Amino acid sequence: MAGDGSTGSDRPWTQVPRELADRMRPHLDAVADDMIAEIQARVREYDRPPDAPYSSALRTAVERVLHYFVERVADPDGEPESVTAFFHAIGRGEAGEGRSLDAMQAALRVGGMVAWRRIAADAVRLNVPPAALGAIGAALLAYQDELAAAAAAGHAQARAAVAGEMQRRRRRLLDMLLAEPPASPESIADQAAAAHWPVPRTVAAVALGRHHADARQPAFPPDVLADLNRPAPSLIIPDPDGPGRAKLIDRALAGCIAVVGPTVPVAEAGRSMEWARRTLALAERGVIDEPDGVIRSVEHMSTLILFQDEELLAALSRLRLAPLSHLRSSQQDRLAETLLAWLQSGRNANEVAMRLHVHPQTVRYRLRQLEDLFGDQLLDPDLRFDLEIVLRARHMTDRERIMPPARRTASGEVVTLRR
Template identity: 75%
Template sequence: MRPHLDEVADDMIQEIQTRVREYDRPGEGPYSSTLRLAVERVLHYFVERVADPKEPDSSVIDFFRTIGRGEAGEGRSLDAVQTAMRVGGMVAWRRMAEGAAALEVPARTLGAVGEALMLFQDELAAAAGEGYAQAKAAVAGEMQRRRKRLLDLLFADPPAAPEAIADLAAAAHWPIPRTVAAVALGQETRQPTAFPPDILSDLGRRTPALIIPDPDGPGRAKLVDRALSGSLAVVGPTVPLNEAARSIEWARKTLGLAERGVIGATTGVIRSVEHMSTLILFQDEELITSLARLRLAPLSHLRSSQQDRLAETLLAWLQSGRNANEVAMRLHVHPQTVRYRLRQLEELFGDQLLDPDLRFDLEIVLRARALLGDRPGEQIIPSTGEAVGDTAEVVSFRR
């Protein structure tokens, strides 16, 4: 085989350039030189391997890994390389078959050489694929690192300079939108699989987060809901790009309230804008607790069960325009029971129930109390003093 290698190389190059458009480069430029170098190295390696299969030279395999990395770096697929290898193998097999016929080589020997040729082609293709995958992974990893840095920059407070954001966005191949919404994810978030590439994500941070460009655009809300349906996720308000830090701040606060059970959801997508009053209410919990101790002090000497009933009744009364019948319907109790409780409240609070400002304060703290519910350690009416019996209400209801 050795005396014919130059001739076979010429045949291979001509056939490859004819059949593979990407390799049809006229002249003796660097592309043609690289093609000839590859073909000659492959042919010599194959012949030496047939002559002595015990000591294979790995340089050709490494060479094809480099070719694979180069194709990835140029943004091309491996289709042209793989087609060229198939065409080269076809030319090699044709020449070997012709030589075997002229030399009357036994069929068993020719079959063994053909099998070696196919195995060799598979190794070269695998090496090119390995190099290609390595390069793509490196590019993807660098792009992901840039996107994470961009996410950090957008969440910075005070906001980063627009020029810095624009430069990093260009490096991360992220088109700059007019508006964004930040998303805070619960710790048990599963890996989303349906996000388009324009959504920035970092699931490795302490509070996993996303940035959604153009969140109010057609179909975007459904896309987010579908992708995060199995996770607890909070979408912050839509804001201009330079206010992304504000969106993630509100998203994180909403997530914290949801994880405590104040906002009733354990999975699915929550939108901060739908819970703004609750967010305002819990913006300063120390302040709301202090206000509760002041305004709900008349209930503090009662036992917990009485506190709960009277607080529930007072909130319903404030929310229903102070209509006892509507309160009864809301609480699913008899109107006479409501009236009895209201008399108790009048005795406890006195003229405070006539003052609009005080009624407003009472509704605020009672809403907070109702949202906190029965979670231990989170009640905002501390019990002090001895409990008072509560049998009178039962008697009144029976009457």
Template identity: 70%
Template sequence: MGEIRVADEGTSTAAQPWSELPRELAEHMRPHLDEVADDMIQEIQNRVREYDRPMDGSYTGTLRLAVERVLHFFVDRVADPGADSASVQDFFRSIGRNEAGEGRSLDAMQTAMRVGGMIAWRNITEGAADTDVDPRTLGSIGEALMMFQDELAQAAAEGFAQARAAVAGEMQRRRKRLMDLLFADPPAAPELIADLAAAAHWPLPRTIAAVALGQHHQDSRQPAFPPDVLADLTRRTPSLIIPDPDGPGRAKLVDRALSDCLAVVGPTVPIADAARSIEWARKTLGLVHRGVIEADTGVIRSVEHMSTLILFQDEELIGSLADLRLAPLAHLRASQQDRLAETLLAWLQSGRNANEVAMRLHVHPQTVRYRLRQLEELFGDQLLDPDLRFDLEIVLRARNLLADQGAERVQNREAVGGNGEVVSFRQHR
């Protein structure tokens, strides 16, 4: 390599190794770059299987281009520590983006960089053995080489992360669009759904269950959903689509993922009926928010509350039926109405057994019999009609569910003066 100037003894090589390198070192290196490049390429192909593609001329050409650019820029930087590194960093960012685009990790590239650095250092030390190189200068060369490798690896990692983020963002947009199609009413064309599912890398399942999410605990993290679950937390009602929800272990998986938030799972349906599943999940969530269905956090399944959902499918209709069937109670005080309504519901639910009613209500059987005589006087033969008893149980169940809302009262009965006619029986909503 010829004679190389020795670094001054007082100069620190730790902070800025580039500035401590003799400038003339670059001129000693340039004549050997082609030979070093050949050694590096050969060793990389021998040690890194992913780069050993003898039949792929374009790939070998790209490898040679990368190695030569790295070597030439390293030497240029030795000659001028202030040389702009933007071009070589951009080049390695593009390599990182390409690796991500091809679905590969950076492992092979990072291994190749380590192998290349090893070969470069071997050539430097062999050349230094034949020259009068100060050990501190040689140390600065090694430190500069390692810093240069780190710089290029960081650029490749940045490009890789950018590409992965772009791919992930595009995939998320496709999946949100897919959810829009699945929730559409009327349903979108099956061919359109199949095409977008393929583009979103989402295998079409046989069945699905939609999930409507409520609020999260303030200190809880965003749930980590399995990769095959479609999720859109930006919707007015944050929603999920769970494929094959009744498969082995799926219920436990869902419960674990949603344990820290309020989530309502709609019924399992064929994929074409996803809109129906999310509709019932949202309706169930609405009843939870109102206090009709008790819940704070955790998973609620709509199928376990179907009777309640049916009752509240048309509340105006239930209100009208309540006005009609509970008219005999309208002239009583609110406290009397509550006691008699509670007793009547318990009587209907217990097979019209007074003793069981007493046990349900925790009152004396004689008290129950007294109330039942009042009910017989008020309702008369209606209590003998099975159809009317069915109607009574429906409206009393709805009334009882609304009574659990707490702060809001369950009914607002209004009567006009004089004739006692019931004008309305309406639940606060």
């Protein structure tokens, strides 16, 4: 932080006559008094009673600044005691108290003005040549910049440390909210207070998938708990159903595959995350259509129920679609598509034709085939319900089957309902 005489910023010091240091030393106490009085008059934050700790700290700082300045005039190439570390500590302290550096920087400017005024007034008496006077002015400005930079560095360092600690507390809070079993309300309240996170009435968990290569890094509102570095990147959104929150969430998550779990009480954040992750897994497989915006689990509850137990679903599919099993795959696809459309359209052949964009006569031909294959099963409401379940699932996994390999996840074997 302090110069060592080897940089360009030290040139003004080398041009100041060294003998001026001895002429300045007897006047340092008077200059310090003038500086303190002027600073307290011009900078409101320093206007304290003489016996206040803040006033004592101000005097200590002013005296050290003046002492170092004179010592540097006396020996610009030496290594006198540096006050840059002192000002670095001041910057850290101001940040720790939650204050900006505005008052300190104003005090530095006022102090420099007083010092220059005294030097200019005494220049004739001290027999200071004009060239040396100019060098002193340049040295004062460089010195002021040096101290301000040291304070700013300390302030930034402290703020970064505070921010890092706060981020660690918020990540710990996120872990507690998503823990299974959930942490106690008392533990959550204590950690939330430490993380400066007001506990909301409701939350929604967000599961994040891949991030588009050309998209910006997500930026979240300060009340959102986020950890993008965990194996399963996660968010907790407070009061997700509040005014304007949905649009805010959509903007923040643009460019990501993101699933918002259902809105739940704070203690059930883990359940919201479980649903969000299940929805995300189905979206990445292609079972759930991936829209341009954010996916919301509550809009896909029936699909989540349908794929809750895929082995059981596959067994039901084999049982109910057994009449199709001896046909070629292309025949199975056509008849399964027709049967699903028929069940979804209230068993209206003309509507089926419009849905499938085929001639009504073609639909009637296929329906006769289905009647021959399934017989009285098509008359039983319970069996029709089972058929619609397995045919819907079959249709969804058809999307998964044709998904490009790069779109698949690495979460394990995909269960399809082809037979």
